[in-house]
Amino acid sequence: MRVTDTQPRNGRLIGVIAWLVLFTMATSTYFNTFVGAAEPSLSGAIVKCLPIVALICFTLMFRNYGNSSYAGKILIGLFFSAFGDVFLTWKNDTKMFLCGMAAFGVAQLMFGVAFGTKPTNIPLGGVLSALFGVAFYYFYPGMKGIMAPAVLVYSLLITYMVWRACARTQLTSGKWTWPRLAAMIGAILFSVSDFCIGLNKFVLPIAYAQHIIMSTYYAAQLCLALSVLDKEA
Numbered sequence: 001m002r003v004t005d006t007q008p009r010n011g012r013l014i015g016v017i018a019w020l021v022l023f024t025m026a027t028s029t030y031f032n033t034f035v036g037a038a039e040p041s042l043s044g045a046i047v048k049c050l051p052i053v054a055l056i057c058f059t060l061m062f063r064n065y066g067n068s069s070y071a072g073k074i075l076i077g078l079f080f081s082a083f084g085d086v087f088l089t090w091k092n093d094t095k096m097f098l099c100g101m102a103a104f105g106v107a108q109l110m111f112g113v114a115f116g117t118k119p120t121n122i123p124l125g126g127v128l129s130a131l132f133g134v135a136f137y138y139f140y141p142g143m144k145g146i147m148a149p150a151v152l153v154y155s156l157l158i159t160y161m162v163w164r165a166c167a168r169t170q171l172t173s174g175k176w177t178w179p180r181l182a183a184m185i186g187a188i189l190f191s192v193s194d195f196c197i198g199l200n201k202f203v204l205p206i207a208y209a210q211h212i213i214m215s216t217y218y219a220a221q222l223c224l225a226l227s228v229l230d231k232e233a
Contacts, residue, residue, distance in 0.1 A: 012065070016229075019058040020222075026050035027218050036210050045089040051218050052082045055225040062228050066179075071228040073114035080107040081221060091201075098146070101154050108157040108190075111224060115164035115183065125163045132159040135195060142202030151198070158194060162187045179230030186223030193217040 030051065034044040056078045063071035080103045087100030136155050143151060165187035169180045193216040200209040 012062075015061060016058075019054060019061065023051050023054040023058070023222060026054050030214070031211070035214060040089045040091075045086045048089060048214075049082045049085045052078055052085060052221060055221055056082070059225050059228055065229055066231040070114050070230075073110050074224060074228055077107040077110035077114070078221065078225065080104065080110065094147070097201075098150055101150055104194075105154050105157045108154070108161040111187065112157070112161040112164045115161070115168045115187075117164070119167055119170065121163075121167035124167055125159075128159050128163050128166070132156075132191075135198065139198045139202040154194075158191055162191050177230055179227045182223040183227035183230075186220045186227065189216045189220035189223065193220060 026047075030047050034041075034047050056075065059071055059075045059078060063075065065071075084100045084103035084107065087096045087103060090096040091100070132155050136152060139151065140148060165184045169176045169184040171181075171184075193213050196206060196209065196213045196216070200206045200213070206212065
């Protein structure tokens with residue numbers, strides 16, 4: 001079933017709430033069952049993906065509510081995020097970690113492309129590039145071999161994604177909408193989650209790292225999925 005702008009508002013609201021409940025249930029199942037598990041497993045990987053699967057279904061259901069092209073790009077980003085989740089279940093395996101990074105890199109690219117190139121806001125892009133550059137410099141000593149160039153490329157992709165999400169929102173001009181604000185918050189939370197992954201892997205262990213990483217990650221993906229409700233996207 002697809003939800004379009006011609007359907008009653010109450011029906012759309014019920015649909016949004018229903019998928020939010022399913023997303024919350026799936027997230028709770030992961031946190032109560034597998035987060036912090038001593039050994040990775042296929043069952044853990046499947047449960048880890050369930051919240052993203054719920055968001056994929058939500059996006060499919062509401063993709064014609066606003067801009068279907070925008071929703072399609074967000075949908076592709078969610079699909080690749082689910083693949084990334086599977087790979088990063090075995091995050092201590094370097095090859096799996098790199099595969100996960102590649103999948104999430106494609107996701108970041110699709111989200112960034114969805115956000116578009118206007119308004120440009122070059123100064124904001126410069127500031128964000130500097131911040132992400134400092135983070136990369138901080139992580140660099142803990143990287144070995146191919147990990148350094150891989151993280152550099154990934155950093156460029158997530159910087160681009162956050163830049164386009166923030167520039168598109170136009171907070172200071174008063175042209176923002178709630179779905180665009182959700183996209184910006186989602187992009188920022190995604191970067192926070194990835195920063196915590198880098199900090200925990202390359203610098204020093206973080207207490208409750210997986211709880212912090214996954215809570216910010218799931219919140220980020222929820223916000224990005226909700227952004228498809230923007231009729232002006």
